Amino acid sequence: MRRRPASTTDRQWGMPTSLGSRIPLASLIHMLAVAEYLSFHRAAKALGVSQPSVSARIRTLEEDLGVRLFERNTRGVRLTEAGRLFVERVSVGVDQLDHAVKTAGMAASGECGRLRIGIHALIPRSFLAELIARYREAHPGIEVEITEGTARDAIMQLRADRLDVAFVAGSPELPDCHTRPIWTEPLVAVLPQDHRLAAGQSAITWSDLTGETFLVRQGGTGPQVHDHIVLRLAGRWPAPSILRFDVGRGTLLSMVGQGFGITIVGSATSLLPTTGIVFLPFADEPEPVPFSAVWSPFNRNATLRNMLTLAGKMNRPGDSPQLAQQQ
Structure with a gap:
């Protein structure tokens, strides 16, 4: 039976096809085994198939290619020059395919790839820093x-x-996103060290802060801090003054120390090295501030799934002394 040439046209679709796309991978694997062992018998044994099956695949492959890959004799087989060149190139392709299969499997299990995280801040020794580490x-x-x-x-x-996941303050209700509370932090007030309320108090109340000047950031959790201050001091007189600054967290704390005003933060901020300021917890905050993970329901990234699983395990009481203090 006459074989079709290497380059032909598929009669059904009228599209050009290549011979390589029609060669079964099993035929190439059989060919590589014979080239390695230089024996149909040993190649068949290594592959766990019958010798006639190996011989038939090699014969069909040679007929498809139109070249002889092996010279057969009573002492066994050896590669022709065409066979040697073919084996070299096929070996590279099969190695790349094997790597691609392994990489795909690792990506599916979340062992390779990337994870894009949105955060409000990354404070050393905080829950979020520990989670990412x-x-x-x-x-x-x-x-x-x-x-x-x-x-x-x-x-x-x-x-x-x-982004794959964002960690935000609060428990947002978003109809097009999944959310899950991950950790909590008590809310604390940040005062200059020489503030009238800084000495001799172990806690503070919102009524103590009536009429104070508050500093908040434009970025990070600044907008949420602003809204929280307005909510807690609504109806009190004199009304608070709230100033917004486009600065980082460290600069804002330094401004508090220099007497520009006061601010409020999650307790993790107290883990930062600071001078000239004090942190006082609120005695009348009803509950700690929750921090939540937010992600798209359409995201099937295994790296995201592994991150959420780890966050859930770390949130168990007693998992880490530092984390337990924050919670």
Whole structure:
């Protein structure tokens, strides 16, 4: 039976096809085994198939290619020059295919790839810093990308598929996103060290802060802090003054120390090295501030799933002394 030439046209679709796309992978694997063992018998034994099956595949492959790959004699087989060149190139392709299969499997299990995280801040020794550190240690093949910004910015980037997960203050209700509370932090007031309320008090109340000047950031959790201050001091007189600054967290704390005003933060901020300020917990805050993970319901990234699983395990009481103090 006459074989079709290597380059032909598929009669059904009228599209040009290549011979390579029609050669079964099994035939190439059989060919590589024969080239390795230089014996049909030993190649068949290594593959766990019958010798006639190997011989038939090699014969069909040679007929398809139109070249002889092996010279057969009573002492066994050896590669022809055409066969040697063919084996070299096929070996590279099969190795690449094997690598691609392994890489795909690792990506499916979340062992390689990337994870894009949106955060409000990354404070050393905080729950979030510990979570990311443990994740990177457990999944060294994952490239972790971190973007800092406001909760609003993070949600917009999630919707545009530029982030896999965002960690935001509060428990947002978003109809097009999944959310899950991950950890909590008590709310604390930050006062200058020489403030009238800084000495001799173990806690503070909102009524103590009536008429104070509050400093909040434009970025990070600044907008949420602003709204929280307005809510807690609504109806009190004199009304609070709230000043917004486009500065980082460290600069804002330094401004508090220099007497520009006071601010409120989650307790993790007290882990930062600071001078000239004091942190006082609120005695009349009804509950700690929750921090939530937010992600798209359409995101099937295994790296995201592994991050959420780890966060759930770390949130168990007693998992870490430092984390337990924050919670």
